[in-house]
Amino acid sequence: MTSAATSPPPSPPNAARTPLVAPLIVEFPFTRSLGPVQSAFLTGLRESTVLGVRTEDGRVLVPPVEYDPDTAAELRHLVQVGATGTVTTWAWNPEPRRGQPLDTPFAWVLVRLDGADTALLHALDAPGPEAVRTGLRVRIRWAATRTGAITDIVCFEPYDGPPENAGGEHSGTFDDPVTGIVTPARLDYTYAPGRAQSRHLHALAERRIVGERCPRCRKVYVPPRGACPTCGVATTDPVEVGPRGTVTTFCIVNIKAKNLDIEVPYVYAHIALDGADLALHGRIGGIPYDEVRMGLRVEPVWTDDGRYPDHYRPTGEPDADYDAYKELL
Template sequence: MTAAASPPELLRAPLVVEFPFTRSLGPVQSAFLSGLRERVLLGVRTCGGTVMVPPAEYDPVTAEEIRELVEVGATGTVTTWAWNGRPRPHQPLDTPFAWVLVRLDGADTALLHALDVPGPESVRTGMRVRVRWAAERAGAITDIACFEPYEGPAAGHGTPHDGAFADAVTGIVAEARLDYTYSPGRAQTAYIKGLSEQRTVGERCPSCRKVYVPPRGACPTCGVATTDQIEVGPAGTVTTYCIVNIKAKNLDIEVPYVYAHIALDGAGLALHGRIGGIPYDQVRMGLRVEPVWTEGGRYPDHYRPTGEPDADYDAYKELI
């Protein structure tokens, strides 16, 4: 009796996805963030009289524009909470804390932030808290360092505010970041290991017979598992392309350059790659190309012309 082959070891690696972007602020958000810098908490009164903190620029019920600013208190009541025993980088506190929704005095909605307490036994719905301001403030939600327990009287009950601040905050850079451990799964593990050997490996659908590169483990059209590994390429055909005129951060490539969809020989759909070794204005549909591997041969750095005649349109039109 033959022992079954053990499955290949799956790859795992840390992955960070970041997308910081710059946005301008309208009068309401500008007043809110400018107020935080000055230790003033502002909400906005809706058409129905509800005071929203954080403020919105349009009424969530009627969709009408709202501009009536209201100053609320720096104290409030916890409406619900969840314990965070393992803070992640860039969170408000680097020690365990509670995420809390706090209805500030004078507000009708709740603000999400961190509560600094020694343990989950110290948190309860209905407990009173107050803002702990950051020592240095710049006009951001981080100007509230966190909340802390509070037993004193309420402070602030919905006082009108004109929203005027010297040197108002008019724009922010919003930091979006996700970091986690990623495993590409069985199919893409085989694909990545193939690239390390300068081979491009796809998988064929047993139903429609398309060869998918990179493989996905299942056919997106038929919904059946793909297990038959097929080596494709290395050469392929440019099916369509775009000219890039904006230099990307941390990408050492002179503009303009070309990114193209490339149908590798034997593949059932095109993958994308950069075209090099030819002036950007000479790239064209049907151009035959081959990979140029990175130093160490881990993956194709770009694709260059093979010198072959261009492929006939009928040979790749179904792959556009």
């Protein structure tokens, strides 16, 4: 007879797993049109001219805004201010990052340009923090080629001469005005998932989809969040769901995304996996985009390395009845 006590207790799920850490990059181009004030400001930079806007109480705001931040009154009275100014506060940046104005250590400064009542944020090229101080006089260093963007100002540099280019009233009229801009937005960070998401990711590597159940409302969330978004209590009970599911809603994408090798148009959908109470987001493949529909039954197609579903394809089953997924819309 063998005693059960001689057998070691089972290890908890993922007890010996290596913690997951991954570098992540979120990047997209932000495109916006410009109103008359911002258009004049950026077109002015292209012409080596800095414009501010005058408020009803006589203050000059740089950068200019289209509405008074205190009274919400519309502002259109443009004023040319100087290319020289005074540092009002600063912080030293010893390790410049990708996309910052300079690739050598520099100071972030707020500069009140001559003729302005507010300060402009930009970079100051200085040999070290000992060369920077509040009250330091500085001058704009213009880019050799200017396009009508804040980067037309390369940076500021220390200056001990007289004020430059404070011209007073300005019509804001230029030839070929800048009417829109595209600003690249990028966020680089290191992501370390918590307990719930780590268990979910480890299961995906085994081609399983695991969520967690709320102990109070009993809903199953995939991907798990570690806490129920409805009840606010911790979710610790793992539940394997799917892998098949039902398309609840979807959209047709007609614009090709950067670095995404998928021909347009294609479809992204919310998919309610069998046994889950929250629809997840996934691409639909293996079917023409105009045949995707609510209620379509789908299954995952895994990536070549088997780490996660690349997309979902039809299973061939009859469509799900609307009543079976209407609560998940």
